[in-house]
Amino acid sequence: MSQSYDRGLIEDFGRWREFSAGMWAWVLHKFTGWVLVGYLFTHIAVLSTATVDGGTYTATLQGLEQVLVVRFLEVGLLAVAVFHILNGIRLLFVDLGVGLGSQDVAFYVALVLTAAITVASIPTFLGGF
Amino acid sequence: MSTQIPQETETETETDVEQESSQARRVSAERTRAGMDQRAEDELSDADETVELKVFRYDPEVEGKKEPRFDSFEVPFTKGMTVLDALIFARDHFDSSLTFRHSCRQAICGSDALFVNGSQRLGCKTQMADLEWPVRVEPLPHAEVVKDLVVDMEHFYDQMESVEPYFQTEELPSGELDEQRQDRANREEIKMSTRCIWCGACMSSCNVAAGDNEYLGPAAINKAYRFAMDDREGEDMTEHRLNIIEQEHGVWRCQTQFSCTEVCPKDIPLTEHIQELKREAVKSNLKFW
């Protein structure tokens, strides 16, 4: 079909500005899902230092917590996880066929809640540095 | 909706004079290019407000039009003017080779689904007043362009046909003259799904359909829903229908992006219907009882 011929201006990636709520929700859900999978690897790597002995595990964690970038990444991870969970709940309702007329509102609520929870977490993650 | 309301003029005498002169002009210069230009110019200068249309142009058969480009047309804006009205004005006054499909002008034939300001809409159901100006009009994305705003709909029709879009049942009523009656509740259930006008807007808006040519697409699945949910077809037929929609490129391809629901000019809750068929498919496969 359209592959066979260049539509020029028509099928441009620049059209992301025209995405609607449902499309953004999908993009962000896939993105956050794969970020979480990526985190899983680092998570396992860090946790597995506990198989050496308790001291190594504590030292690793303390070492990591002293790196400012790690503190910021933790805030980011929380944001990603919270959004994925909240939008995941939205998607479960979509799968059950409940309230599909308000799916866009549900997406905005997920965004606002994610932002609020992320902001509220900043003192915890960045404090005591 | 698409009726063009004539512009109000101040006094009756003025209207008469204007009509007379414009009629005279028409007779003398009807088919000449200069007449066409003159007429357009007059109507433009008479208009209180004009709107710019940016229209996608492409014709593989004409030298110099093989490169897709955008043409601008300035058309007089009138109250109640639709995108289709504006296109018709541009074609009739500026460039008779400007090509687009239209027929009913009342959102029932499904010929004029277009890509207007970055979203799939029916030309005849979209008010110019509701859009940001200038208005950009392009052919439906994810379909081959035949010429200008005309796309090849063959693939879309194939997908529609593949779900057997007609009533069929083995459970015929006993008496020869008996009607196959549907109860009110069941009719209510399928009501919205019957409204499809085969315009193809939903299919064009769908990200999944764009990447997978075999995907049935929202309209075809909605069509399947219309019959699968119709009690009168009977259980065997419903199962046959579920087999069609749960195939590899059927309902499970839907990623609930809601793009189709967003653009459907007949307000059919497409995503809702697709989700319901997903649940029906699971239920019929999990029958332990």
Ligand code: HEM
């Ligand atoms: C309470 C926690 C979670 C909930 C409620 C949740 C919910 C969901 C749902 C409903 C989907 C399906 C999306 C769709 O229908 O298209 C999904 C997809 C996904 N989730 Fe989660 N999830 C959770 C936790 C996680 C975690 C911890 C990870 C990573 C290890 C993860 C990774 C993914 C990925 C990669 C996808 C996309 C799969 C695809 O490509 O289709 N999720 N999630």
Ligand code: SF4
């Ligand atoms: S479901 Fe709606 S958008 Fe899709 S073809 Fe039918 S009328 Fe057009």
Ligand code: FES
């Ligand atoms: S002209 Fe028939 S649907 Fe628009």
